[in-house]
Amino acid sequence: MTAIDKLRELSQLFTxxxxxxxxxxxxxxxxxxxxxxxxxxxxxxHEIDGNTATQIDALAARRVRGEPLQYLIGHVxxxxxxxxxxxxxxxxxxxxxxxxxxxxxxxxDAGAARQLAFTEAGPRINILDLCTGSGCIALALAKExxxxxxxxxxxxxxxxxxxxxxxxxNRIGNVTFIEGDLFRPLNSGLLFDCxxxxxxxxxxxxxxxxxxxxxxxxxxxxxxxESGLDYYNEILKEAPRHLDKKGIVILEIGFDQADDVRRxxxxxxxxxxxxxxxxxxxxxxxxxxxxx
Numbered sequence: 001m002t003a004i005d006k007l008r009e010l011s012q013l014f015t016x017x018x019x020x021x022x023x024x025x026x027x028x029x030x031x032x033x034x035x036x037x038x039x040x041x042x043x044x045x046h047e048i049d050g051n052t053a054t055q056i057d058a059l060a061a062r063r064v065r066g067e068p069l070q071y072l073i074g075h076v077x078x079x080x081x082x083x084x085x086x087x088x089x090x091x092x093x094x095x096x097x098x099x100x101x102x103x104x105x106x107x108x109d110a111g112a113a114r115q116l117a118f119t120e121a122g123p124r125i126n127i128l129d130l131c132t133g134s135g136c137i138a139l140a141l142a143k144e145x146x147x148x149x150x151x152x153x154x155x156x157x158x159x160x161x162x163x164x165x166x167x168x169x170n171r172i173g174n175v176t177f178i179e180g181d182l183f184r185p186l187n188s189g190l191l192f193d194c195x196x197x198x199x200x201x202x203x204x205x206x207x208x209x210x211x212x213x214x215x216x217x218x219x220x221x222x223x224x225x226e227s228g229l230d231y232y233n234e235i236l237k238e239a240p241r242h243l244d245k246k247g248i249v250i251l252e253i254g255f256d257q258a259d260d261v262r263r264x265x266x267x268x269x270x271x272x273x274x275x276x277x278x279x280x281x282x283x284x285x286x287x288x289x290x291x292x
Contacts, residue, residue: 034046099252106248107194110246126151128153129153131221132154137198139163150174151175153178153179157179207223228257229260250285273287
């Protein structure tokens with residue numbers, strides 16, 4: 001069987017299973033498994049031997065059962081990096097990449113206002129990524145600000161194993177990953193120029209109704225408690241003790257949580273609160289600081 005024949009077969013299988021973009025997913029599964037480019041997949045009659053066909057069929061069956069494609073191929077592209085993912089770690093989303101993009105812009109603007117040069121020779125800055133998961137946010141910011149000391153904290157040992165592996169694979173050395181619950185592992189004297197997080201924010205009762213693909217991801221990376229606000233309450237309560245006077249807090253939030261998160265932030269002394277919309281037009285990124 002040729003790769004093109006297998007592509008047609010998988011496309012039909014995925015279509016019947018109701019998988020969005022079935023041909024695109026089938027092509028990705030094939031190019032990753034066969035280690036060929038998309039151009040090679042379509043341009044040449046690449047033959048698939050029996051053992052490889054069996055391997056592809058097994059992966060396709062897992063996809064039909066709802067396992068995310070990213071788990072099957074073992075990685076996802078994020079901010080120009082290959083981020084390894086698998087059971088026990090949340091898959092990075094486009095909204096989180098948007099948060100990274102906005103964070104870099106905000107920090108560069110803040111640096112210009114404070115006459116800081118964000119270069120390797122510039123002043124050292126401290127960045128904290130809470131609920132770091134795969135480490136994608138911490139690694140992207142460490143990559144963009146090589147003079148920064150970046151810390152990623154997560155209470156999941158499984159997730160941190162991926163984070164450390166991702167740091168090694170992407171050759172990023174200015175990030176430290178720590179196991180623990182939010183701010184608890186930190187030295188109380190360490191202050192941060194930026195505290196960022198994509199915390200769990202799904203309401204507990206809503207998790208069972210999510211897409212079946214999401215059901216394969218770790219529940220602890222999704223469950224934000226009964227209201228979905230548990231982590232925002234704790235992060236915004238504790239952040240003032242760990243934030244530099246000119247520092248910022250940036251959080252990813254649920255599509256309907258802006259008013260609640262604004263209220264929580266105001267209760268804990270934050271000002272200059274604003275939100276950045278995602279690609280669908282929802283207020284998705286919370287930005288605030290303690291001092292004007």
